[in-house]
Amino acid sequence: MSEASLSKRASHRRPARGRAPKGDKRERILSAAVKVFAKNGFHATRVSEVAKAAGVADGTIYLYFTSKEHLLVSLFEDRVERLITFVSAELPKLPQARDRLRRIIELQLGLLEGEKELAEVMTVILRQSTKLLKEYAAPKFMAYLEVIANVVLEGQRRGEFRSDVSPHLIARAVFGALDGLALTWALGKADRGGLVRASTQLSDVLLRGLSAT
Numbered sequence: 001m002s003e004a005s006l007s008k009r010a011s012h013r014r015p016a017r018g019r020a021p022k023g024d025k026r027e028r029i030l031s032a033a034v035k036v037f038a039k040n041g042f043h044a045t046r047v048s049e050v051a052k053a054a055g056v057a058d059g060t061i062y063l064y065f066t067s068k069e070h071l072l073v074s075l076f077e078d079r080v081e082r083l084i085t086f087v088s089a090e091l092p093k094l095p096q097a098r099d100r101l102r103r104i105i106e107l108q109l110g111l112l113e114g115e116k117e118l119a120e121v122m123t124v125i126l127r128q129s130t131k132l133l134k135e136y137a138a139p140k141f142m143a144y145l146e147v148i149a150n151v152v153l154e155g156q157r158r159g160e161f162r163s164d165v166s167p168h169l170i171a172r173a174v175f176g177a178l179d180g181l182a183l184t185w186a187l188g189k190a191d192r193g194g195l196v197r198a199s200t201q202l203s204d205v206l207l208r209g210l211s212a213t
Contacts, residue, residue: 026064028055029050029061029064029065030071030074030075032055034075034117034118034121035117036053038118038125042125050068050071080140080143083108083111084143084147087107087144088147090107096160097151098207100151101155101206102207104148105174105199105202108175108199109182109195119182119183119186120186144175145168145171145175149170150167152165152167159212160212174206177206181195
């Protein structure tokens with residue numbers, strides 16, 4: 001499949017980018033936080049700046065989030081939850097574990113294509129919060145790792161994947177690789193199609209290493 005067709009396919013199947021109803025102030029705040037955090041960095045950002053970008057009063061922020069760090073953690077969890085929802089809808093369409101793992105890789109990178117600010121916040125800015133790093137094993141994050149691990153385990157049961165590796169180790173390795181690729185893409189030129197190319201190459205390497213034959 002060509003890069004152009006893969007990019008078109010990923011774009012066509014990409015979920016709505018969090019377009020919430022007009023009255024959903026929480027979503028407006030999260031979307032504004034992405035832009036402000038990406039522009040200023042986490043520590044230099046004031047809650048009032050996020051409020052201004054979201055078009056709400058400063059105090060409104062605290063109706064939804066207890067602190068700036070809570071806002072950042074919530075942003076991470078919200079985006080991971082969306083990824084889980086979309087992946088869960090996509091995987092049943094693919095009978096083979098190798099195709100499911102490839103699709104997970106394609107989605108995690110493809111959903112950031114054209115979203116440089118979000119990619120920067122999800123990779124660079126998150127690392128500026130000690131609290132977030134301590135809470136990296138949050139339930140939604142662990143649930144996402146479990147989705148990946150279950151795909152690997154199913155592949156092992158069917159004889160598609162080698163059985164001498166830990167599914168959870170592979171899940172963390174996959175997430176780590178994808179996180180690193182998104183980080184370097186966001187900090188670099190963020191070239192169009194770069195994440196699509198990376199997802200194809202990473203999938204090929206991982207699946208060759210996991211193959212039972």
